[in-house]
Amino acid sequence: MAAHLSYGRVNLNILREAARKELREFLDKCAGSKAIVWDEYLTGPFGLIAQYSLLKEHEVEKMFTLKSGRLPPADVKNIIFFVRPRLELMDIIADNVLSEDKMHSPREFHILFVPRRSMLCEQRLKEQCVLGSFNNIDEYILDLIPYDGDLLSMEYESAFRECYLENDQTSLFHTAKGLMTLQALYGTIPQIFGKGDCARHVANMMLRMKREFAGTQNQILPVFDTLLLLDRNVDLLTPLATQLTYEGLIDEIYGINNGYVKLPPEKFSQKKQGEASKDLPIESKKLQLNSAEELYGEIRDKNFNAVGAALSKKAKVISAAFEERHNAKTVGEIKQFVSQLPHMQAARSSLANHTSIAELIKDITSLPEVYCNDVIVL
Secondary structure (H helix, E strand, O other): OOHHHHOOOOOOHHHHHHHHHHHHHHHHHOOOOEEEEEOHHHHHHHHOOOOHHHHHHOOEEEEEEOOOOOOOOOOOOEEEEEEOOOHHHHHHHHHHHHHHHHOOOOOEEEEEEOOOOOHHHHHHHHHOOOHHHEEEEEEOOOOOEEEEOOEEEOOOOOHHHHHHOOOOOHHHHHHHHHHHHHHHHHOOOOEEEEEOHHHHHHHHHHHHHHHHOOOOOOOOOOOOOEEEEEOHHHOOOHHHOEOOEHHHHHHHHOOEEOOEEEEOOOOOOOOOOOOOHHHOOOOOEEEEOOOOOHHHHHHOOOEHHHHHHHHHHHHHHHHHHHHHHHHOOOHHHHHHHHHHHHHHHHHHHHHHHHHHHHHHHHHHHOOHHHHHHOOOEO
16 A cells, blocks of 8 residues: 555655554554544544554544544444644543543543643643543654655644744654654664754754664664755745646645545546536545556656646557557467556556546646736746
């Protein structure tokens, strides 16, 4: 499922497997059947770490979204809350637990804070008179999330605001911890360069953490030779520029969230002649985008003007591959063709999807108002 994480120059699947191991260990602490109550914001990032099949192997039978009021019915022994350390979420959890206590539920409650345990949150639960209801209160350190073979993300959307408007350096601490975790798995990075005050703070935190754990670090040959830390305020204009690569335009127009994009369905429906338009699908088409898909890996970084030619070239290659069936005469040749058929069909399906996406983008970028609204285009 995550083979694409090992395709790049660095095998990021090691980081993913380390995160999965910690998750399994926590789930095993809660013996018996389980239901997970999710902070909705965490479902996307966790989906990149562990699919439902892994959770099911560890007796997770139900999953719910965190909401006020009574929890949905579930015949399970353990209720586990996966949440960020936010005070407003503690109020919702307290409401859930108090509602269950009124029903004299025999369930056991647990909290897993992501990415850090919070004393303020525990104090809020204590004020709500529910802290003693929890059998386990733990933290799950999910700082760097592997999205693709060449991409890690913290998914910390409020980091810039916290650093520069609220003078809160919590995100910098999480950054330093994430980079220390990376070095524990891939070896100590020998050179660190940075620009900006926040970059300097992160580097200093890392050096302090390194001194604190001196003598306990694994002696691993470094995979990375240089770390470059850049403050966002070093370059505030680039995020305002319009992306012109294929992947960039998909993100600009439709948004890529946790490796998935939702697209209008009309270009993906195979409408037959005489079929009424009202019978066409109305739900968005959801596609996963990463380098595990060969074609996407080839065209993601191309300028959009070059994507059409790349798709046309790929279509000719696939068509020629299917035509090879006419040249298969012997049993051995037929067997070889059949063995390649699943890959060829997947390639054809991928081509159809990306052709449809390119058509959707072309329809939008051809509109005159697009150029009027883009103040900065690089």
